[in-house]
Amino acid sequence: MESGAAEPTVSAVEVESAVNVGGNSSIIHGWFSELSPMWPGEAHSLKVEKILFQGKSKYQNLMVFESSTYGKVLVLDGVIQLTERDECAYQEMITHLPLCSISNPKKVLVIGGGDGGVLREIARYSSIEQIDICEIDEMVVDISKKFFPKISVGFEDPRVNLHIGDGVAFLKAVPIGTYDAVIVDSSDPIGPAQELFEKPFFESVAKALRPGGVVCTQAESIWLHMHIIEDIVTICRQIFKGSVNYAWTTVPTYPSGIIGFMLCSTEGPVVDFKQPVGFINESTSNSDRPLKFYNKEIHQASFCLPTFARRVIDRA
């Protein structure tokens, strides 16, 4: 039954050119392939219609391309940050999971998030008075404004104050108890975002939050990075004396097809992340952009973990 060794056949695919895009990723014969030591042995590839931008900032390689079936794509150091087709899942979940877990948030800080998508989502809350954002790489903001107007629209809200700089340093200068919520929209812990996964950073976040304030950080994939998640959970249990929970959602263009979020609250009024209390006012500035992904049921469901992940997170 076995046919033995595979016979080489003529391939329809030929190498036309190879474009390094940072990390180990490259564009070969019209396909972008996302390779990283963070997910060895696998790659997700998107067909490229046109490269719209390639550049290098002080911090990282940046690329924007028009894909065949996922709209425009933003790539940092060879890793897909967002595509127009599925960005709704990530932006809505990382924003509304924390903000719908508290009543009437007024002051919110975003660390990272230079594309503006999280700002767009925060702007849906009429209770919010002040939205600070600290993005380390100004080129990300510029690129987003140029190529992703439906995402960078978040910067247009008059409540937004953009700070270009290091999020770690920014947080240290924040007066104690300033924010109702902090959202950490970071890239992976290899590269400029590394410190955002370490204990001193979480300690600064906790200080910047009011009692019963909440933080939501991008927290990788239970299929790929259980060891990173276990470490983050352990750190957060030490620092945050309110609630500490892990949630996840589907994002097709992220490795393994999912992304997780660490949700914590400081000591003070009790926050039950699994029972949203907040209210998104869709009749404010975003009335022409209804929610595509988030709803109360998916909020609650996102905290339900497969058994293999629950075992690790519960014991962390």
Added chain:
Amino acid sequence: MESGAAEPTVSAVEVESAVNVGGNSSIIHGWFSELSPMWPGEAHSLKVEKILFQGKSKYQNLMVFESSTYGKVLVLDGVIQLTERDECAYQEMITHLPLCSISNPKKVLVIGGGDGGVLREIARYSSIEQIDICEIDEMVVDISKKFFPKISVGFEDPRVNLHIGDGVAFLKAVPIGTYDAVIVDSSDPIGPAQELFEKPFFESVAKALRPGGVVCTQAESIWLHMHIIEDIVTICRQIFKGSVNYAWTTVPTYPSGIIGFMLCSTEGPVVDFKQPVGFINESTSNSDRPLKFYNKEIHQASFCLPTFARRVIDRA
């Protein structure tokens, strides 16, 4: 800021050989890439350590390879059917979603599922007396027994009766009201499984079920195949006069990283799929293989849909 056209650089990757593996997929320079008109413009790739089997049955191309990071992989017509690393999610969910939704199932039919993984999961129920399986392609069964012993172990249960043949024809010959549950573990609706997504098939399933019996079918991805799902939901609402629900779960090596399930019940005792009533006895034959993925909370969560999918499914 823009660097203009991308400059070709020397690639570390060279085409050593190209191996056609059916569909549009191929192995090039040691990577298997899964291409299909079912998900144009994207591909998931796995690094290949060794091709263990390549062959062609009466129905399809079959391949087994050892991957670098996902264990052994089964590929039919160029599409990944399972990997040792993430098969637990699919097999456990497609089995326990229907079987935990009813009390004390006794007779179960599997259509497809020739790898044996669903049988392995069904065998956890001590109430079950008879497990019939109808797989069209005997080579799938043989290949699974040879290369995937932890999956094909399902065939060893003495309650299992294996029928090699067409599932559509098999169902037509089943006496009315025979089964408590039917599980349709099929490949995509291009190829030998096409009929399993059509109305006459669902009508046969409904006849084969007892009143208040349940069916669970593989039902594609809400990110990629909303039009197929909409059609299936419409058909199922016409045929199944009990409950009709859609659920989904994460499977990293399936396109878009998720897979859905259509769950329906026939007229009779009411089935509320969202409130599991069943009981998996882990102390029976599978005591050495605890559940890796499924639990009651993930069962309930799997029915919560993103807003964009809920809108379509609710109106179907």
